[in-house]
Amino acid sequence: AQSVAQPEDQVNVAEGNPLTVKCTYSVSGNPYLFWYVQYPNRGLQFLLKYITGDNLVKGSYGFEAEFNKSQTSFHLKKPSALVSDSALYFCAVRDRGGSTLGRLYFGRGTQLTVWP
Amino acid sequence: GAVVSQHPSRVICKSGTSVKIECRSLDFQATTMFWYRQFPKKSLMLMATSNEGSKATYEQGVEKDKFLINHASLTLSTLTVTSAHPEDSSFYICSARGERGHTGELFFGEGSRLTVL
Numbered sequence: 001a002q003s004v005a006q007p008e009d010q011v012n013v014a015e016g017n018p019l020t021v022k023c024t025y026s027v028s029g030n031p032y033l034f035w036y037v038q039y040p041n042r043g044l045q046f047l048l049k050y051i052t053g054d055n056l057v058k059g060s061y062g063f064e065a066e067f068n069k070s071q072t073s074f075h076l077k078k079p080s081a082l083v084s085d086s087a088l089y090f091c092a093v094r095d096r097g098g099s100t101l102g103r104l105y106f107g108r109g110t111q112l113t114v115w116p
Numbered sequence: 117g118a119v120v121s122q123h124p125s126r127v128i129c130k131s132g133t134s135v136k137i138e139c140r141s142l143d144f145q146a147t148t149m150f151w152y153r154q155f156p157k158k159s160l161m162l163m164a165t166s167n168e169g170s171k172a173t174y175e176q177g178v179e180k181d182k183f184l185i186n187h188a189s190l191t192l193s194t195l196t197v198t199s200a201h202p203e204d205s206s207f208y209i210c211s212a213r214g215e216r217g218h219t220g221e222l223f224f225g226e227g228s229r230l231t232v233l
Binding site: 034036041042043044045046088090103104105106108109111 | 122223
């Protein structure tokens with residue numbers, strides 16, 4: 001079965017500092033991995049995805065993530081955090097087959113708070 | 117990017133009534149839509165996968181008679197919470213896949229906050 005784990009409920013960083021939101025995955029076969037962001041009382045917005053190719057994936061709003069097969073990780077990073085980055089971040093892995101092709105399995109989310 | 121619209125964004129109803137939530141893909145055809153429920157401690161739970169023109173596939177533990185899903189067209193899926201009770205109060209989010217195959221990202225609606233009194 002596919003699953004992802006986000007070990008941190010909360011990440012706090014100062015504006016201008018680099019940020020990392022951690023995600024590890026457990027899949028059978030090659031993973032399709034995603035990061036989404038959610039602002040209060042809103043739906044999820046797509047940030048980036050890893051399907052194949054370069055291990056470093058660049059996404060929206062200056063975010064990037066590094067796929068590490070040996071560590072089964074897909075951590076989200078940003079070199080310089082902004083206060084407006086404060087939100088809830090979800091890592092997800094895609095189901096690759098079966099009748100429910102395309103469904104996502106989400107981590108429990110990490111609340112990122114960037115203070116001025 | 118692709119847009120998925122959910123309506124209503126907020127709904128309050130009395131216990132025992134039914135509530136319908138609509139999910140529309142505005143600028144693409146979505147053969148598959150997914151319905152999620154988000155609990156107060158933020159985790160997202162997949163409820164069902166909705167395929168256009170066929171019956172929805174429900175996740176284990178989700179009552180199909182309680183949460184009726186209809187995907188009558190390539191741009192519209194509906195979730196009806198029947199005989200709603202306070203424990204059904206939650207944030208419901210739909211999503212749609214914007215391209216065929218399984219490598220495309222899902223686009224999410226803005227969510228619908230259901231409060232059952």
